[in-house]
Amino acid sequence: MAALDPIRKAIRSPRGAGSAAVLVLVVACAVFAPLLAPYAYDIQNLPGANTEPGWAHWMGTDEFGRDLFSRIVYGARTSLTVAISAISISVAAGLTLGAMAGYFGGPFDRAVTAVVDLTWSFPEILIALILIAIIGPGLESTMVAISIAYLAQFTRLTRAQIMALKNETYVEATANLGAGHFHIIFRHLLPNALTPVIVAGMLATGDAIILEATLGFFGLGAQPPTPSWGAMMSSGTAQIFIAPWIIIFPGLAIALTVIAINLFGDALIEALDIRNRLRSS
């Protein structure tokens, strides 16, 4: 399939191949967590708390005696679910808003641009914290907060693409055939604008994992006993001198995943040759 060609090309570089392998591993953890985890993630064993890493517990146990490896495997599920669904919502909304604003222009465009520029001027974490302060903590609100925090980026990117594309002759030629706005936007403009937005979305997923971990660290994300890498690190801070593995392993999981996403995204940009289009917004 032609759509998979850039991915194939990206995997051919060493950087792309390595990062893709890590990503496959993380996704496998998330999907097959019940099969891969040796213990349940929420079984407490207080006498066995803060056990060092060893044969029984590869990554040791936490302050409640829960198996850290199992919690990290399940934590991949939380992190990926939240990050991927939040970014998907954000990309979908950003594509729609950006396409409408870029295509129709006028007062609607000015209104969208004003709001987008306003949110763009704040760091994402601040927007997410403000939103969570309003709607309350929890996994769903983390998702909503992250998707709104990244909306500006995708709206801007899509709008810039559409504004450049709408002056192409084929748009006028299609209108001259009698095509309506709907046909022009969905059959011509969006398919041509899609690639950079999808890649930006992929890169933002890495940032979203960090944002989810940050919110989890503050206790605003997933509520116990649901395992979340950020929340696990947060509980590890109290034990940092007694059981440093509690904070080290979730931290490594976050770092590895995010680095892999960034490297793979970079390889994909290279393969698609779209660095300029991403920068143009």
Add this chain to the structure above:
Amino acid sequence: MESAAAMREGDLVRITGLTREFSSGGGLMTPRRTMRAVNEVSLDVPRGKVTGVVGESGCGKSTLARLVLRLLDATAGTVTFDGIDLASLSPGQMRKLRRRMQMVFQDPYSAIDPRYTIRRALLEPFQVQGVVQTAAEARATVDELISMVGLSPRMLSSFPHQLSGGQKQRVGIARALALRPSFLVLDEPTASLDVSIQAQIIDLLESLKEELGLTYLFISHDLSLVRYFCDRVVVMYLGRAMEILPGAKAQPRHHYAHALLDSNFEPDPTQRKVITMLAGEIPSPFAMIPGCAFAARCPAASDLCRRERPALEDLGGGHMIACHHPKN
């Protein structure tokens, strides 16, 4: 109103007092400025004939093309197609009418969506117009269209970037003809092609016109090409029709049309001619000139020209001119 029979004989498209204004600025810091891209142009396009519109870039000829097809709405004036006033149509009726009036674009390189195969691009007109075809019918239509413009059906699965400029323009023509229109607007269809390819495209357009009984409105900046190809020629300058020549043989009498014709190089060295350069500059399109638009550059301009705008007058035989002091 004339009878339907008379209309079939006469003009397919009638343009009356057509004006289009564009404005820029009007923000907080910039004053609003208005320009007239097309200024009270009246023109009839006879059925089965080629009407040429010629003028230098920025004279409003492309805007005129878009107004005729109602890709732009006119500020004032009317366009009637086969007796139907385009401005009176609802979007649905306009969509239906677009089957009968199509356009070939100047830039074949961007006239086809780069993600579309040629096959898909040729089927899009039917999709847009809601014409349902079976797979076999679609295949037959596309094969017929592509061979009509002299391309091989093998090219159908190619993407636009795999085709040459001339091939792309042929696809552009095939796409315009897909819905069997009776009227084609050709917006500088050869301007971005090599000279050798230009002749092929003009030949193709000529034979298609005979074969399908088409009416053309041919827009160009090349007066010698227009005089070769067209039955009637309209010379435009700064949005205004300066002269309408009834045939290829007619000698232009407007000073601007003369200058345009003079600016063409003569390929025969024994027929070398003296090129008279125009003095002065084209006025800004934002300047609202009270008199003749060409007065600032015209060798024969008088006070009258600068004061009063000359009306389009009939010199007989369909030769019209807007000039106070026409050349003899």
